[in-house]
Amino acid sequence: MATTRPVQISTKQRFERMAYMFMRMSGISLLFLAVGHVMIQLVINDVHNLDLTFVANQWNDWGWKAYDMLLLTFAVAHGYNGLRNVLEDYIHNEGLMRAINFVLAVFVVATIVWSAVAIASFDAELIHQVMGS
Amino acid sequence: MQANLRIRRYNPESNQKPWWGEYSLNDVNPNDSVLDLLHRVKWEQDGTLTLRRSCAHGVCGSDAMRINGANALACKTLVARLKRSESDQSVKVQVEPILGLPVLKDLIVDMEPFFDHYRSVMPYFMNDSAVPNDGRERLQTQEDRARFDDTTKCILCAACTTSCPSFWANGKYVGPAAIVQAHRFIFDTRDEAAEERLNILNEQFGVWRCRTAFNCTNACPREIEVTKAIAEVKMALTSGTV
Numbered sequence: 001m002a003t004t005r006p007v008q009i010s011t012k013q014r015f016e017r018m019a020y021m022f023m024r025m026s027g028i029s030l031l032f033l034a035v036g037h038v039m040i041q042l043v044i045n046d047v048h049n050l051d052l053t054f055v056a057n058q059w060n061d062w063g064w065k066a067y068d069m070l071l072l073t074f075a076v077a078h079g080y081n082g083l084r085n086v087l088e089d090y091i092h093n094e095g096l097m098r099a100i101n102f103v104l105a106v107f108v109v110a111t112i113v114w115s116a117v118a119i120a121s122f123d124a125e126l127i128h129q130v131m132g133s
Numbered sequence: 134m135q136a137n138l139r140i141r142r143y144n145p146e147s148n149q150k151p152w153w154g155e156y157s158l159n160d161v162n163p164n165d166s167v168l169d170l171l172h173r174v175k176w177e178q179d180g181t182l183t184l185r186r187s188c189a190h191g192v193c194g195s196d197a198m199r200i201n202g203a204n205a206l207a208c209k210t211l212v213a214r215l216k217r218s219e220s221d222q223s224v225k226v227q228v229e230p231i232l233g234l235p236v237l238k239d240l241i242v243d244m245e246p247f248f249d250h251y252r253s254v255m256p257y258f259m260n261d262s263a264v265p266n267d268g269r270e271r272l273q274t275q276e277d278r279a280r281f282d283d284t285t286k287c288i289l290c291a292a293c294t295t296s297c298p299s300f301w302a303n304g305k306y307v308g309p310a311a312i313v314q315a316h317r318f319i320f321d322t323r324d325e326a327a328e329e330r331l332n333i334l335n336e337q338f339g340v341w342r343c344r345t346a347f348n349c350t351n352a353c354p355r356e357i358e359v360t361k362a363i364a365e366v367k368m369a370l371t372s373g374t375v
Contacts, residue, residue, distance in 0.1 A: 001276060002274070002276040002277050002279070002280050003273075003274070003276075003277050003322050004374050004375065005322070005327070005374065005375055006373055006374055007327050007328045007331055007369065007373055007374065007375050008328055008373070009328070009331060009332065009335060009370055009373055010332045010335065013332070013335045013336050013337070016335070016336075016337060016339075016341040017335060017341065017370055017371065019341070020341050020367070020371075021371060085344075088303070089299065089302035089303055090302060092303060092305075
């Protein structure tokens with residue numbers, strides 16, 4: 001049995017490590033969330049039945065709202081962080097990259113908040129009334 | 134057998150852009166190495182061809198180059214291993230300098246940026262504690278020694294670092310070879326500077342730039358599992374244990 005020792009890792013440079021861990025964990029989570037989403041929407045339920053009433057029925061339940069918000073958060077953050085990694089490979093001007101990182105962060109937060117508000121405030125009853133179902 | 138070589142040439146003393154030199158060699162033996170072929174070109178056809186080599190036996194790591202699109206040591210790449218023509222009578226060999234480092238002349242690149250990264254991880258034994266009572270070596274178990282055995286084999290040929298897409302994209306990335314060198318000391322129980330090296334590799338252009346492309350593992354002429362070593366360093370950084 002090989003000897004192991006604890007080491008003190010500096011907390012100053014934490015972002016890249018956290019981003020790396022996030023990409024791994026969100027990637028695995030997305031595998032289940034996204035494949036689950038496709039299976040539920042398109043395979044288990046017939047694609048021809050996939051209409052606003054179906055969405056209203058699903059989002060009448062806070063569990064499904066939470067599922068979709070989780071999928072949204074992981075997908076957006078995972079995608080934008082991947083984009084950041086690609087851009088950092090090609091943009092070597094530090095000031096420009098800082099500005100781009102700021103814009104990307106704003107987009108991530110705005111997209112997640114905006115979409116989460118849309119999901120959370122979704123009124124299933126109103127849809128049923130309009131659709132007459 | 135005939136060998137048709139296509140060699141990337143560059144002479145900084147002329148105003149010419151880099152060009153492809155084409156050379157044919159007869160009576161090539163399948164057991165000849167690409168280095169043998171390059172020697173024949175230089176000695177028999179064009180004495181201006183410039184390349185770096187020393188031991189010619191895969192130990193010194195001087196003659197890493199891009200052979201038929203993949204990094205390898207010219208001295209360890211035999212003609213028999215290269216793809217031959219359908220008639221089996223000829224072989225095509227394309228030779229270029231390794232990528233990602235400035236070309237000085239023909240197949241010679243400036244290795245200083247590579248060695249700067251190498252030096253940045255402090256690739257030497259660090260232990261300030263008193264020597265053992267018997268005044269002899271610091272002992273460790275076979276299991277402890279086995280943890281970094283693979284990474285002791287590195288010959289600093291730069292085949293791994295210059296096959297890495299992350300290094301091509303940004304030369305500030307410390308690169309696989311430097312991480313392998315750091316691994317060799319980080320996991321050595323006799324060394325006391327694991328934290329310092331890990332904190333260096335935790336920086337913006339450290340180990341997190343690795344995108345796990347596995348090019349380094351494929352390129353290593355010493356068959357070091359480079360990507361695995363990088364993953365072990367990442368694990369040490371995330372778990373806080375070596």
